[in-house]
Amino acid sequence: MPKPAKHVFVCNQPRPPGHPRGSCQAKGGNEVLQAFWQQVQARNLWDKFSVTYSGCLGPCDCGPNVLVYPEGVMYSGVTKDDVAAIIDEHLLGDKVIKRLMAPESVW
Template sequence: MSRPTRHVFVCTQNRPPQHPRGSCAGSKGSTALLQAFWAEQQKRQTYEQVAVTYSGCLGPCDRGPNVLVYPEGVLYSGVTPDDVAEIFTSHLENGAPLERLIAAEEVW
């Protein structure tokens, strides 16, 4: 496997239902989001260019699910499976971060 151009981390932190910070996997559906990223990666056959990995907490739990893209260090918040194809096209393939989902400066 060659070194990918971009690496996507999808928060799959799971906390108890009433935890004050919430969790991306619990009530926010990041498991389905991770599956959507893997499915899109498979559909586009971008295994050599894009790595997709699940991660623990990325920070702003109340705004999740959160996705972090390196090497740019772009944090997306409130991402849904419906956003994945657009993230792939705009950011992962064309290098233009998707402005409407970028976490606010005071958060990241």
């Protein structure tokens, strides 16, 4: 496998119900992760970028969170319906999606 140009980390951190920080998993992080993997497989994008599930990325109350490197762009409040746009616009088109960016106060 060639070295990917970009790497996507999808937070899937679980926490107990009622935890004060909340968790990306409880807010749909697993659905976001599955949507990325489904899109990669369906569109045969294995050599374009890598997708990895991760633990906590920081701003739990804003999740689910997705972090894209090498740019270091954090997307927050991501839903499975946002995944195609992240792939098309950012990962393939090199255009950051401003409406999904985490607030500067947290990232």
